[in-house]
Amino acid sequence: xxxxxxxxxxxxxxxxxxxxxxxxxxxxxxxxxxxxxxxxxxxxxxxxxxxxxxxxxxxxxxxxxxxxxxxxxxxxxxxxxxxxxxxxxxxxxxxxxxxxxxxxxxxxxxxxxxxxxxxxxxxxxxxxxxxxxxxxxxxxxxxxxxxxxxxxxxxxxxxxxxxxxxxxxxxxxxxxxxxxxxxxxxxxxxxxxxxxx
Numbered sequence: 001x002x003x004x005x006x007x008x009x010x011x012x013x014x015x016x017x018x019x020x021x022x023x024x025x026x027x028x029x030x031x032x033x034x035x036x037x038x039x040x041x042x043x044x045x046x047x048x049x050x051x052x053x054x055x056x057x058x059x060x061x062x063x064x065x066x067x068x069x070x071x072x073x074x075x076x077x078x079x080x081x082x083x084x085x086x087x088x089x090x091x092x093x094x095x096x097x098x099x100x101x102x103x104x105x106x107x108x109x110x111x112x113x114x115x116x117x118x119x120x121x122x123x124x125x126x127x128x129x130x131x132x133x134x135x136x137x138x139x140x141x142x143x144x145x146x147x148x149x150x151x152x153x154x155x156x157x158x159x160x161x162x163x164x165x166x167x168x169x170x171x172x173x174x175x176x177x178x179x180x181x182x183x184x185x186x187x188x189x190x191x192x193x194x195x196x197x
């Protein structure tokens with residue numbers, strides 16, 4: 001059985017960024033994925049860009065939200081893949097074979113959370129975080145480079161009380177609950193560090 005991936009993209013008022021993101025998604029040669037996009041009622045032409053791409057997007061919703069984690073949870077509810085990855089506006093896959101290689105490395109029978117590498121857009125170098133044994137001190141993984149079992153993510157969800165660091169809070173709760181984390185030597189995405197994590 002082939003793994004199915006749900007690639008979730010959140011955007012508000014970033015037409016160039018979301019176009020770069022979705023172009024990298026649509027260029028994936030692995031056929032078993034869905035593109036889920038949540039636009040927070042953009043006012044700058046982003047929504048029109050997305051509507052023009054709607055034939056290539058499996059699920060597009062344009063609606064106001066109460067913050068990024070509310071938008072992520074709303075999109076999450078529509079995911080149907082075995083694993084999901086949040087690749088938000090201006091983040092992008094490093095090449096067209098990322099999902100193919102990920103599908104070869106992920107073990108559906110045992111992997112809950114599988115994380116690879118993300119590159120900094122500013123200099124093209126791997127962005128490093130704390131080691132796994134230092135997870136209590138802060139981030140150890142990039143959500144842009146992390147595949148999460150869908151049922152796990154839909155059960156835990158993001159805590160919408162957080163305005164920032166909701167992904168860190170999610171990963172901390174997943175560790176505390178005993179879910180399995182595994183690192184793979186795969187460069188997955190490139191992301192602008194200056195715009196946040």
